[in-house]
Amino acid sequence: MTRITLVEGDITEQQVDVVVNAANSSLLGGGGVDGAIHRKGGPQILEECRRLRASHWGRGLPTGRAVATTAGRLPARWVVHTVGPVYWEDEYEDRAGQLASCYRESLRVAAELGARTVAFPAVSAGVYGWPLDDAARIALGTVAATVAGPARELTEVRFVLFGTAAYGTFEQVWLGMGGEQ
């Protein structure tokens, strides 16, 4: 059984096997979670991102995909970088599918690495503008379905929410889905 947990906090401080980064296609860093991870994790993460970019994704990592690097100086073993979609109502269905894919792919990569514990931020819910309650519904629904199947070796999937409002929204959605804390 995989436990799904919610905490309020900073993703860069999590002692887990995998920390998931809400990256962009360039894999070269940015603001929000991405900026914090590179800042605290140090230059080794960026070096690996550059190498991956050059060898696999010259044109960038596609939205909805995930790739692993070292976690550098973070208290984690790996960072899994995923690229969330920018929120756009006109293409809601496609983009919601891409957001679900971020969670599925990140868990697949984490399971392949042999990870047991994974921490996620609320992918796409910052700079990329996804409404938090809907981002929470997609995140929690997808993770709950994935840990019941392909990622069942994981012992914990933790959502790390930045601030009490984000935590409260995730908690409400999770309880509404029948989840336990």
Ligand code: AR6
């Ligand atoms: N720990 C946990 N959550 C955080 C942290 C943190 N240290 N910092 C921010 N959040 P965002 P996105 C929350 O913008 O929307 C970057 O520039 C934040 O409050 O990091 O997927 C990338 O390079 C929000 O709820 O990711 C991309 O260009 C959530 O994490 C772009 O932003 C995600 O916010 C990706 O945008």
